[in-house]
Amino acid sequence: MTETEKMRDERGSNAAAEDIKAGGEQTEPGSLNRPSGYTGKRNRIFMLMSLPAIVWYLCFCYLPMFGILFAFKHFTPKPGEFLLKNLFINSPWAGLDNFSFLLRSSDMSGIIWNTLFYNFFFIILGIAIPVFIAIFLTEIHSVKFKGFIQMVMVLPYFLSWVIVGYLVYAFLATNEGQVNHLMRIFVMEGIQWYQSPGYWRVILIITELWKSTGYAMIIYLCAVTAIDRSLYEGAVLDGATFLQRVRYITLPHLRPTICTVFILRIGTILNSDFGLFYQVPLDSGSLQSVTQTLDVYVYKALMQQANFSFSAATSFLQSIVGFVLLMVTNRIIKAIDSESSLF
Amino acid sequence: MKEMNPNNPGKTKAEEYIIPQKSAYSGTVNLLMSMFFLLIALLIFLPILLVIIISFSSEESVTELGYSFFPKSFSLDAYRYLFNSGEYLFRAFLNSVFITLSGTLTGLLVMCPIAYAVSRKEFSFRRPMLLFLMIPMMFSGGLVSSYMVNTQIFHLKNTYLALILPGLCSTWYIMILRNYFHISIPDSLIEAAELDGCDPFQTFRLVVLPISKPVIMTVSVFQSFSYWSSWYPALLYLDSNHTELYPLQYVLVNMDMSIERLSRDAQYMSGAITYVPPAVTVRMVMVVIVILPIMILLPFFHRFLKNGMTIGAIKG
Numbered sequence: 001m002t003e004t005e006k007m008r009d010e011r012g013s014n015a016a017a018e019d020i021k022a023g024g025e026q027t028e029p030g031s032l033n034r035p036s037g038y039t040g041k042r043n044r045i046f047m048l049m050s051l052p053a054i055v056w057y058l059c060f061c062y063l064p065m066f067g068i069l070f071a072f073k074h075f076t077p078k079p080g081e082f083l084l085k086n087l088f089i090n091s092p093w094a095g096l097d098n099f100s101f102l103l104r105s106s107d108m109s110g111i112i113w114n115t116l117f118y119n120f121f122f123i124i125l126g127i128a129i130p131v132f133i134a135i136f137l138t139e140i141h142s143v144k145f146k147g148f149i150q151m152v153m154v155l156p157y158f159l160s161w162v163i164v165g166y167l168v169y170a171f172l173a174t175n176e177g178q179v180n181h182l183m184r185i186f187v188m189e190g191i192q193w194y195q196s197p198g199y200w201r202v203i204l205i206i207t208e209l210w211k212s213t214g215y216a217m218i219i220y221l222c223a224v225t226a227i228d229r230s231l232y233e234g235a236v237l238d239g240a241t242f243l244q245r246v247r248y249i250t251l252p253h254l255r256p257t258i259c260t261v262f263i264l265r266i267g268t269i270l271n272s273d274f275g276l277f278y279q280v281p282l283d284s285g286s287l288q289s290v291t292q293t294l295d296v297y298v299y300k301a302l303m304q305q306a307n308f309s310f311s312a313a314t315s316f317l318q319s320i321v322g323f324v325l326l327m328v329t330n331r332i333i334k335a336i337d338s339e340s341s342l343f
Numbered sequence: 344m345k346e347m348n349p350n351n352p353g354k355t356k357a358e359e360y361i362i363p364q365k366s367a368y369s370g371t372v373n374l375l376m377s378m379f380f381l382l383i384a385l386l387i388f389l390p391i392l393l394v395i396i397i398s399f400s401s402e403e404s405v406t407e408l409g410y411s412f413f414p415k416s417f418s419l420d421a422y423r424y425l426f427n428s429g430e431y432l433f434r435a436f437l438n439s440v441f442i443t444l445s446g447t448l449t450g451l452l453v454m455c456p457i458a459y460a461v462s463r464k465e466f467s468f469r470r471p472m473l474l475f476l477m478i479p480m481m482f483s484g485g486l487v488s489s490y491m492v493n494t495q496i497f498h499l500k501n502t503y504l505a506l507i508l509p510g511l512c513s514t515w516y517i518m519i520l521r522n523y524f525h526i527s528i529p530d531s532l533i534e535a536a537e538l539d540g541c542d543p544f545q546t547f548r549l550v551v552l553p554i555s556k557p558v559i560m561t562v563s564v565f566q567s568f569s570y571w572s573s574w575y576p577a578l579l580y581l582d583s584n585h586t587e588l589y590p591l592q593y594v595l596v597n598m599d600m601s602i603e604r605l606s607r608d609a610q611y612m613s614g615a616i617t618y619v620p621p622a623v624t625v626r627m628v629m630v631v632i633v634i635l636p637i638m639i640l641l642p643f644f645h646r647f648l649k650n651g652m653t654i655g656a657i658k659g
Contacts, residue, residue, distance in 0.1 A: 049547065050457040060509055060512075067487055149381075151641060163630055178409065
């Protein structure tokens with residue numbers, strides 16, 4: 001940096017300080033009074049700092065966005081030619097054919113039903129249980145004990161579905177599994193869990209809650225601890241019972257957080273955790289009727305059937321339905337309570 | 344008052360404040376609730392405990408009693424077996440460590456600077472840049488197109504890069520970093536640095552980064568745990584004839600194949616005597632090897648974790 005530049009910088013910063021003193025409501029303080037070269041230089045440095053991330057986002061987020069076209073094309077690649085040329089030029093338009101085929105296919109209704117079924121329970125229980133636990137956990141006196149409980153509860157969140165699959169396997173394996181072992185002690189026949197679809201709706205819901213409750217709980221716990229304690233003290237002095245305090249102080253304060261989580265979850269109502277539905281049931285064929293969800297279908301259509309168009313059409317449906325539902329839910333919640341909406 | 348714990352001087356003022364000064368509960372209710380939570384914690388920990396016990400059980404005990412909390416006899420056979428099983432598993436472990444470290448480090452190097460840039464009001468393109476970061480949260484091309492782009496344009500199939508690059512950045516982490524830079528670092532500090540002649544990058548490197556350790560820790564905990572647990576990219580981008588690239592998680596996905604491979608290696612090393620591996624317990628030993636680092640690190644990182652979520656919750 002040359003001497004003159006340094007001086008210019010100094011002058012620029014002084015100008016900024018003066019701006020602030022003057023209390024000007026400018027969006028970019030200082031930019032007006034600075035020598036024009038300075039803002040430019042600073043912006044260039046900021047741009048340079050952003051550059052690696054920009055490149056990454058362009059390559060791995062924005063470039064794949066053209067892939068929406070897969071859903072509207074009959075993808076017929078010519079070997080040896082560039083992907084974009086194959087997609088844009090070599091493949092004929094399909095209009096909405098892919099979607100109508102997809103929705104008419106016989107498994108699709110079951111797959112969508114499964115996705116909605118699980119998400120319904122995940123949303124309801126995934127909000128109710130963590131809120132319940134957070135409210136009670138705040139009431140524990142010992143700070144250390146609270147921290148310990150939180151730590152144990154959040155541990156499953158960091159385990160991959162592969163690991164969770166093995167944990168479930170340790171309980172449900174036909175020969176060695178803990179559950180069958182216990183059942184045999186009580187002179188019952190063991191169950192071939194991985195062949196009996198009837199139980200898996202419950203098993204999968206329990207597994208998901210086991211993994212996600214602790215983490216969700218911490219979010220609400222942060223919100224509960226942020227509530228002004230004097231409200232509670234006042235309530236206690238006025239003779240409010242515990243339930244009354246929860247009903248009239250805690251829950252109203254938690255409403256914005258709960259609504260935010262709810263809106264975001266509605267936005268992903270057609271999405272499902274691939275690992276939970278593919279890895280935890282160990283991709284068992286006889287369980288497919290209850291474990292097949294849209295994300296499993298997206299994966300299988302791509303990797304096992306090489307059916308690019310159907311897979312892409314499914315992804316497109318998921319995001320567009322999710323987006324619309326998110327907007328609608330947000331609007332409804334805004335109408336009821338404008339403070340709690342997402343935007 | 345007995346809620347005030349005199350043995351706990353390490354508490355911050357805020358934590359002390361959380362303790363209800365005029366609690367409506369007697370000690371008994373508190374004790375009952377503590378028991379209730381202890382029970383919940385135990386229930387949550389139970390599956391992990393089971394797997395740890397199985398990994399130390401002897402093979403005979405497992406064939407007789409199954410996966411039991413109370414095995415007949417303990418043995419370290421499975422551990423011994425794995426540690427002598429040659430390169431395959433050790434390689435997988437190193438792969439996981441390499442992916443975790445390089446992914447976390449590169450990710451931070453890419454995310455921190457842009458997070459700082461979008462946290463500064465004097466950056467003229469701050470708003471467009473934020474929008475640029477937000478759009479991918481809402482829209483994505485879907486699995487097909489990212490798979491096609493990664494394999495056909497970037498040729499990532501069967502490379503380490505396939506396991507690292509797709510998860511490198513996340514708008515969520517950038518927002519956590521940005522909120523911290525935006526809220527917790529006083530403007531006056533940055534102005535002072537600029538008065539001393541720092542350009543934005545120097546300010547960032549010399550002033551902002553050194554005092555942002557908590558948030559950087561938070562993001563690196565999230566990032567490294569997620570790399571350590573990642574298996575989906577391996578499932579998508581690695582072929583079965585590139586086992587030398589497999590991370591631990593993916594070895595577990597392919598367990599049956601892996602056991603076969605392990606016994607082949609063991610036969611080769613022990614000189615052609617057919618040796619049946621303790622297959623049942625070996626699986627669980629590998630699960631323990633994957634869980635253990637997380638369990639050991641979590642107590643240290645727990646406070647950073649909460650940090651990040653509190654910061655993330657204040658939407659800027």
